[in-house]
Amino acid sequence: MTEYAAAPVVAPTLARQSLFRRLLRNPVAVAALAFLAVVAVVAVVGRWIAPVDPTLSSLQLVVADPSAAHPLGGDSAGRDVLSRLLSATQISIAGALLALVVALLVGVVGGLIAGYYGGLLDTVSSWLTAIVMALPAIVVLLAARAALGPSIWVSMAIFGVLLSPAFFRLVHVSVRAVRDELYVDAARVAGLSDARIIGRHILGVVRAPIIIQSAVLLGIAIAVQSGLEFLGLGDQAVPTWGGMLNDGFAQIYRAPVLMLWPSLAIGLTSMALVLVANAARDELERSAPRPRARRRPAAVSDTRADRPATIVHPDDSRALVTDPDVLLRVRDLVVAYDREGGGSTQVVKGVDLDVRSGEVHGLIGESGSGKTQTAFAILGLLSSGGHIEAGSIEFAGDRLDEAGEGSYARVRGRRIAYVPQEPMSNLDPSFTIGSQLVEPLRVVLGLSRGEARSRALALLERVGIPDPAHAFAAYPHEISGGMAQRVLIAGAVSCDPELVIADEPTTALDVTVQAEVLDLLRDLQRERGMAVLIVTHNFGVVADLCDRVSVMQSGRIVESGPVDAIFDHPEHEYTCSLLGAILEDGDARKPLESHKEITR
Structure with a gap:
């Protein structure tokens, strides 16, 4: 069943018409x-x-009257x-x-x-x-x-x-x-x-x-x-x-x-x-298109096959340093934001993180734990006032944090891609879906317009969009949130990156679409052999998708290791509290009292 039906109708004919035609x-x-x-x-x-x-x-x-x-x-x-x-x-x-x-x-x-x-x-x-x-x-x-x-x-x-x-x-x-x-x-x-x-x-x-x-x-x-x-x-x-x-x-x-x-x-x-x-x-x-209402997030729960049960803690740095397969290596990363009146506030406090080639690594923690700021620091996308105060970020052996914006520009879109949390906010409402997919293909890969169009249509088909030509010609407000997230995933993998950073890729989607997007990410990761760093607060996403997981609290990674080892034998009390918050193995909630009983 097509997802176009889920998108609100927001003056699509007016959006396609030029201003001059509307003035007429x-x-x-x-x-x-x-x-x-x-x-x-x-x-x-x-x-x-x-x-x-x-x-x-x-x-x-001279001052003559009008004449023939x-x-x-x-x-x-x-x-x-x-x-x-x-x-x-x-x-x-x-x-x-x-x-x-x-x-x-x-x-x-x-x-x-x-x-x-x-x-x-x-x-x-x-x-x-x-x-x-x-x-x-x-x-x-x-x-x-x-x-x-x-x-x-x-x-x-x-x-x-x-x-x-x-x-x-x-x-x-x-x-x-x-x-x-x-x-x-x-x-x-x-x-x-x-x-x-x-x-x-x-x-x-x-x-x-x-x-x-x-x-x-x-x-x-x-x-x-x-x-x-x-x-x-x-x-x-x-x-x-x-x-x-x-x-x-x-x-x-x-x-x-x-x-x-x-x-x-x-x-x-x-x-x-x-x-x-x-x-x-x-x-x-x-x-002007009216803003689309956001869907309420829903949790995804699933299981995964057994993995080796060896836990690596942040103070045990030997495995982090000596592993030759590490694609992304973050060491002692400190991210701070300037305060009005002077000084700064640290939001990431000495993070060590390794992501190996071909691995799906989960970065999990509650809101405000610093996981998204860590991802933005890796991408070089910190907001105004934010800066890397200490530490290093290496990608495939190259330091990103020392060389400035130029080093980030050389890898973003080419070797490191990004799947954002809010699909509708990450698509420019002024341009069609197709033009936003074609542009990076032409700039990054140097394809002709025809080649880029063909590749974009193939990508839209691969990510499960039922009518790629329709989606290609549509504006962002004409498609659903789930389809917009598929478009962003297609754009992320379009230039064959080595690493994809996915920041809460299913938060804004309903539970059915969440499962479909997770299946899509898993299949694309296996097909292309790329590494994926998933930033999430959802243990269901981690269990369903990840090989390894790092748990963040208050700007620090408190526990890291293979997923099943963390699930079966968590050692840090914060990890235990997060796992304890999952309702599957807990006591069921008591039934709600009726209105009559409450008012009695």
Whole structure:
């Protein structure tokens, strides 16, 4: 039975349609877009369709009334008003677009980089943005005109810099909100570079507000440019809407109609941009997927064949050091997080851990024991403020902790893969399932688009998805949690890693899907001979899947050894308490009292 039926229906048709197609269903947006299309066409071809040269003067046309040859009459200098209006549209729109492009380049790029990396770069960028925002725009533009001359292009480029904080603040806040999202970590683990993550996954989140903000700021740029020209601060030889407005105001008593045409151009264009921005915002809010409700976790219980009953404790390091089959070796690992006001708090306190090639190793403990932080340290994915304070992490003989982010980037996605706890949070809602599987295959393995697609479809089929083509084209909100976890497992094994770290891979799933996912992990591990480190609080998962287990308490490993040895002869009191909490061998709970007995 397909799992598609379990997924909630969240506006799938709207999610697949482009923003432009959705705007076409809005009458107000259609009217505004139609007007802007006309303005765009005029801006491109206006100079060439003008009846006469817009700079040509004639005494007969000085403040002349409209006629067949000159439909809008003449201005105070005897120039054809229609020709100047067509030519001015090109100059005015081009100047406003220049300001917008400069603002986008400075603000968006700066906001993406500062928001993503944070730290000193974030502080300096925010400080510079505050200074730019504090500058009085009109004073800066007047000073620029005095120093550089009355050039519309120079003025608009400077005004673009003054507009850039609007983009910077918008993007910066949005990026800070998503840079620690699980799907961003998943992209890092998949082997994607920072530039690709920023350009694809981070920018994808903020592109909608950028589009809306761009429409609004373009209208502001048109208005400010027209205001400067109206005040006579521009180049009078270049036809602009503001210059025509200035000329019409000077002749307001002789020919007030001269003010009508540039006023309509400025006002209607600005209104149309605002209407499109508002319609786009409404459509994006209406079609945004609603968050899916999380399933309640359920325990899995099973048994496993007998294994050798030799227990290795953390203080017995001989087996940890001399085993030649060790793939991942962690020694004396200390992970700490900075505290406000100085100092740090240790969350992992001197952990020793070995994972052998082809082995399934369970890292078990209650919530807050430090097991997930240990896994994140191995992956190089500690949250902001977290750092490795002491110890070492070796993978296949190479130190990961000493070489910095570069060493992690060379192994993540290629040799070490990750299966996260929250399947829906680790898939980017802006992209289809297929695109998120294909991207790492192309980046890490260098496959062509066709080869990557074929391999992704084969992987989806292998992990038990009944309709791979449907899942490949679906968005994350269109599939169930169990299917999303299968997709993430497919992505984890897609590049044939030597080690897979699975962090609570079944916690968010119901009991039936849990068993299926565990069977899948076990089968894939046997097929590919890869090592698996499973982080869990569930002894049922350990019993069902693992060869060895390490028990964590309060940031330390208190007992380690083969699974059956730990189950049959636990020696540490914490391990005994965890096993004692399993209800299978304990006394049954008393039946619940009826409501009548309680109220009696």
